Amino acid sequence: MAKRKPDEPPKGAPAWQSTFADLMNLLLCFFVMLFSMSTIDAQKFELIAASFNQTFSIFDSGATAIGEGVLTGMGVSQLTELDDYINSTGRDNKGDTIPKDLESAAEMMEEAKIRESEEMASEIEEAMQEKNLDKEIDIEFTAQYVQLTLNGALLFDSGSVEIKEEALPLMNQLGIILQRFGTGVIEIEGHTDNVPMSGSKYSNNDELSSGRALSVFYYLEQNTTLDVSRIKHSGRGEYVPIADNSTAEGRAKNRRVEIKIYNSLSSY
Numbered sequence: 257m258a259k260r261k262p263d264e265p266p267k268g269a270p271a272w273q274s275t276f277a278d279l280m281n282l283l284l285c286f287f288v289m290l291f292s293m294s295t296i297d298a299q300k301f302e303l304i305a306a307s308f309n310q311t312f313s314i315f316d317s318g319a320t321a322i323g324e325g326v327l328t329g330m331g332v333s334q335l336t337e338l339d340d341y342i343n344s345t346g347r348d349n350k351g352d353t354i355p356k357d358l359e360s361a362a363e364m365m366e367e368a369k370i371r372e373s374e375e376m377a378s379e380i381e382e383a384m385q386e387k388n389l390d391k392e393i394d395i396e397f398t399a400q401y402v403q404l405t406l407n408g409a410l411l412f413d414s415g416s417v418e419i420k421e422e423a424l425p426l427m428n429q430l431g432i433i434l435q436r437f438g439t440g441v442i443e444i445e446g447h448t449d450n451v452p453m454s455g456s457k458y459s460n461n462d463e464l465s466s467g468r469a470l471s472v473f474y475y476l477e478q479n480t481t482l483d484v485s486r487i488k489h490s491g492r493g494e495y496v497p498i499a500d501n502s503t504a505e506g507r508a509k510n511r512r513v514e515i516k517i518y519n520s521l522s523s524y
Contacts, residue, residue: 408511466491
């Protein structure tokens, strides 16, 4: 059976809408006329303006300020120190209020991280002194990790990624220390100077630094009981120097391997 096609609605707006629109226009005109015939109390207006000026720092010519000094005026923004001001008022970078107890908790956590890294660094340094490694390995620490820095010349020949035979005792003692303290994430980074590669199987310093970090990783994998799933390795090439590459001494310092031992409170 055929279905009936629904009737089309009548075209145009209903008649009541036109009447309603006319009424709204008349009311609008009425209130505009009332406003135009009214008077403004100048004294009350000045009091309101003064109140806004005191509360929101609104100045003449439309300039406004946050804290000290004009930051926005005449349509020109000068908000370079806005983040510092917001933080000083106890708000985060989105403008939301930071609870005082949360601020205190964050400070306490940062202090706890520093203490843990400092204690671990002190214990590692004592262990290395016992094994006469303190002159071979430099120790630094942050709130996140303790960093052991090994001079590249101790571990590798020029342009090579194979750990030297005479460096194996050092690597063995280092592995023992890492097994003792490396309960969290361990990160191995290879670094080089900025001298271009020549006469080597590696075409650039990026590949060389990656190969050296990987060699240290393989040694730890084969000679320690460390959980290798928690060991990361990367080559940083020449991009993070710690000394001036224009001198031989500086280049020697830049050729290095860094091992970062993250503490248990680290967010890494």
